[in-house]
Amino acid sequence: MIARVQPLTRTRAVRGLFDYRLAPGQQVQVGSLLRVPFGSRSSLGVVVELAEHSELDPERLVEPEAVIGAGVGADLVALADWMAREYCSTPSRALQLMLAPGASTGTGAKLALVAELTPEGRAALGDPRVRLNDRQRALLGALAERGPTVASELDTSGLRRLEGRGLVAMDRRARPRRPARLQVGSASAAAPPLTAQQAQALAPLVAALGRRDPDHPGYLLQGVTGSGKTEVYLGAVDAALAAGRSAIVLVPEIALTPQTLWRFEARFGDVVAVLHSALSTGERHDEWMRLRSGEARVCVGPRSAVFAPLPDIGLIVIDEEHESSYKHEGDPRYDARTVARERAARHGAVLVFGSATPRPESVLAMTRLRLSERVDRRPLPGVEVLDMRDRHQPLHPETRMALADLRRAGGKAILLLNRRGWSNFLSCRACGRVWLCPNCDVALVLHRHGQFIACHHCGHRARVPQRCSACQSVSVARHGAGTERIEHELREALGEERFPIFRLDADSSTLPQRARTLQSFQAAPAGVLVGTQMVAKGHDFPDVSLGVVLDADQTLRFPDFRAEERTFALITQLAGRTGRGALGSRVLVQTLAPEARPIRFAVHHDTDGFISDELARREALSYPPYASLIRIVSSAEDEALARETAAAIHAELASVDAAVLGPAPLFRLRGRARSQLVVKATARRPAIDAVGRAVDRVAPGAARRGAAVSVDVDPQ
Numbered sequence: 001m002i003a004r005v006q007p008l009t010r011t012r013a014v015r016g017l018f019d020y021r022l023a024p025g026q027q028v029q030v031g032s033l034l035r036v037p038f039g040s041r042s043s044l045g046v047v048v049e050l051a052e053h054s055e056l057d058p059e060r061l062v063e064p065e066a067v068i069g070a071g072v073g074a075d076l077v078a079l080a081d082w083m084a085r086e087y088c089s090t091p092s093r094a095l096q097l098m099l100a101p102g103a104s105t106g107t108g109a110k111l112a113l114v115a116e117l118t119p120e121g122r123a124a125l126g127d128p129r130v131r132l133n134d135r136q137r138a139l140l141g142a143l144a145e146r147g148p149t150v151a152s153e154l155d156t157s158g159l160r161r162l163e164g165r166g167l168v169a170m171d172r173r174a175r176p177r178r179p180a181r182l183q184v185g186s187a188s189a190a191a192p193p194l195t196a197q198q199a200q201a202l203a204p205l206v207a208a209l210g211r212r213d214p215d216h217p218g219y220l221l222q223g224v225t226g227s228g229k230t231e232v233y234l235g236a237v238d239a240a241l242a243a244g245r246s247a248i249v250l251v252p253e254i255a256l257t258p259q260t261l262w263r264f265e266a267r268f269g270d271v272v273a274v275l276h277s278a279l280s281t282g283e284r285h286d287e288w289m290r291l292r293s294g295e296a297r298v299c300v301g302p303r304s305a306v307f308a309p310l311p312d313i314g315l316i317v318i319d320e321e322h323e324s325s326y327k328h329e330g331d332p333r334y335d336a337r338t339v340a341r342e343r344a345a346r347h348g349a350v351l352v353f354g355s356a357t358p359r360p361e362s363v364l365a366m367t368r369l370r371l372s373e374r375v376d377r378r379p380l381p382g383v384e385v386l387d388m389r390d391r392h393q394p395l396h397p398e399t400r401m402a403l404a405d406l407r408r409a410g411g412k413a414i415l416l417l418n419r420r421g422w423s424n425f426l427s428c429r430a431c432g433r434v435w436l437c438p439n440c441d442v443a444l445v446l447h448r449h450g451q452f453i454a455c456h457h458c459g460h461r462a463r464v465p466q467r468c469s470a471c472q473s474v475s476v477a478r479h480g481a482g483t484e485r486i487e488h489e490l491r492e493a494l495g496e497e498r499f500p501i502f503r504l505d506a507d508s509s510t511l512p513q514r515a516r517t518l519q520s521f522q523a524a525p526a527g528v529l530v531g532t533q534m535v536a537k538g539h540d541f542p543d544v545s546l547g548v549v550l551d552a553d554q555t556l557r558f559p560d561f562r563a564e565e566r567t568f569a570l571i572t573q574l575a576g577r578t579g580r581g582a583l584g585s586r587v588l589v590q591t592l593a594p595e596a597r598p599i600r601f602a603v604h605h606d607t608d609g610f611i612s613d614e615l616a617r618r619e620a621l622s623y624p625p626y627a628s629l630i631r632i633v634s635s636a637e638d639e640a641l642a643r644e645t646a647a648a649i650h651a652e653l654a655s656v657d658a659a660v661l662g663p664a665p666l667f668r669l670r671g672r673a674r675s676q677l678v679v680k681a682t683a684r685r686p687a688i689d690a691v692g693r694a695v696d697r698v699a700p701g702a703a704r705r706g707a708a709v710s711v712d713v714d715p716q
């Protein structure tokens with residue numbers, strides 16, 4: 001037998017499969033992970049095909065060195081091939097996303113020394129004539145109570161002495177590293193009776209499970225926070241399991257939304273496995289193995305869980321489908337929503353997206369199901385716009401008053417400002433110089449805590465300047481306010497006694513610390529949570545009665561066709577998380593653009609109106625979903641080289657049936673000049689293929705001169 005192997009290399013230069021001769025009886029399948037001799041070294045590789053014969057001289061074929069770990073299923077090998085084409089990447093890079101966590105670094109099952117009572121030990125426990133000191137008696141008692149136990153959790157040397165007397169048996173076993181369960185909020189094993197709307201949404205999903213229709217575009221469950229979407233997902237997972245199939249549930253970020261995970265674990269128990277970045281590689285490896293072995297049949301996780309090694313997938317759910325975290329920023333720049341659609345089709349699985357603010361493309365493509373009111377029937381909060389033109393304080397007087405009232409009444413508020421740090425930028429009052437990053441063409445942001453200025457793109461840091469290096473003036477102006485400054489202002493204005501102020505942003509802490517901040521805010525009877533957009537994600541605080549968006553039009557100032565969609569989603573998501581408390585509810589939107597379209601629609605909770613307006617606009621401008629965008633960026637230390645590379649790719653695209661815009665310069669990033677092309681195509685597949693070929697022709701030569709090219713299909 002011959003195994004055709006895809007070597008797992010990072011370089012694009014290695015193309016094609018390599019043949020290896022299998023030893024008789026060697027257990028290898030499509031998807032097996034092998035260590036193979038590769039040139040003068042050895043390399044990992046995945047078996048892509050098995051064949052009887054090779055076109056190469058059989059004498060020259062060598063055998064693989066070893067089979068490693070569990071490999072992946074044949075379905076994922078085929079999916080990797082599809083991904084490589086869909087995202088102008090390589091099968092090798094796609095496969096590396098799919099292997100067991102740590103597979104390439106040799107993270108295997110962990111062996112632990114496990115102790116358990118022998119029959120003699122059990123007898124000794126009840127026999128006062130056996131000489132045992134208190135410590136030994138306690139150890140035997142613990143084993144009697146707990147069953148087989150990892151020795152180091154008790155007392156390894158004490159147990160060794162008992163083993164010597166034949167009272168305890170010890171051996172090394174594989175112990176699954178199970179992530180600790182975070183029990184958050186109340187969740188129960190039993191499903192509540194569904195509301196009429198929930199039942200109406202669930203029925204078509206259950207019916208679709210039996211059809212295995214690969215051409216169905218999937219279902220879009222649209223309903224505000226608290227309308228019972230998660231309960232519908234739980235019902236659909238239950239139906240998939242009952243049909244003997246498996247399920248994948250994608251969530252934006254588990255560390256920030258632990259209650260969702262906990263509801264799945266509480267309902268389905270051990271058949272749920274989690275894969276997320278806050279787990280150690282070992283824990284993820286073992287959870288992954290539970291899925292691969294069939295012990296777990298439901299995988300809950302962030303975007304990478306779309307590759308969960310499950311057979312016969314019956315259901316793929318994507319919660320909060322509008323979230324940008326479903327897009328992967330490394331090569332291949334895949335979109336988990338698009339991959340989920342492809343994987344669902346290949347398995348005949350039911351695809352369900354859910355959101356309060358779905359993307360226009362999902363509305364256009366999918367079958368819509370609705371949950372039109374909250375389960376508790378509370379109305380959505382009133383949304384008021386506060387005009388910030390001609391105001392020089394970051395907080396509007398109305399906002400200050402609402403916060404002061406809330407403090408007196410002992411309620412909770414969430415303040416959202418999508419800008420971290422203290423001030424946006426610094427400038428010299430005498431000569432106008434703005435402090436820029438030396439590596440990127442962007443302004444440095446002041447962080448008062450620690451007294452430094454930092455680049456939010458490359459991480460460059462410098463001391464806060466005392467004087468201008470150009471004109472020596474000591475008058476340095478600070479412009480704009482970030483989350484740190486707002487936190488400070490709130491402390492000044494409200495004090496902290498019995499009214500704690502929590503801050504949540506990428507600066508404030510690590511992921512687990514952020515999860516704890518959220519838990520503290522949840523547990524506090526009163527207080528304010530200030531933060532970037534992460535405060536409006538996933539989590540659900542039933543007792544928040546005031547939501548405030550600061551500088552709501554900030555997202556509109558980005559030159560991006562999704563800017564309006566983001567702004568609308570941000571306000572609406574915050575409103576959805578507000579107003580289930582006893583104190584009534586209100587959302588205040590501070591903005592310099594009170595007439596902006598997304599803000600007007602958000603004030604009226606008019607999601608449908610916004611989406612149909614947005615679809616009309618996109619159709620007129622040929623933006624997605626009416627066309628596909630492909631972004632090609634070349635970068636080099638030398639600006640001319642970056643531009644020439646982009647121009648060369650443009651020339652290669654001369655005959656493609658699509659609009660090619662650029663080359664246009666982008667701001668310098670990490671010391672590299674950048675140049676961008678944007679391809680706008682109605683015929684998606686031929687355009688992707690043409691871009692792939694053009695990049696393949698230009699990139700190798702450009703790389704030799706120091707230019708790098710990246711391709712982003714469906715950029716965010």
Ligand code: ADP
Nearest residue numbers: 192193194195224225226227228229230231375
């Ligand atoms: P969403 O996912 O849309 O935010 P959830 O499914 O989390 O909504 O439901 C909101 C709240 O209502 C949760 O606390 C949930 O336990 C509860 N809930 C959902 N469906 C029902 C039901 N049919 N009966 C009783 N409570 C429900």
Ligand code: ZN
Nearest residue numbers: 428431468471
């Ligand atoms: Zn100056």
Ligand code: ZN
Nearest residue numbers: 437440455458
């Ligand atoms: Zn920088």
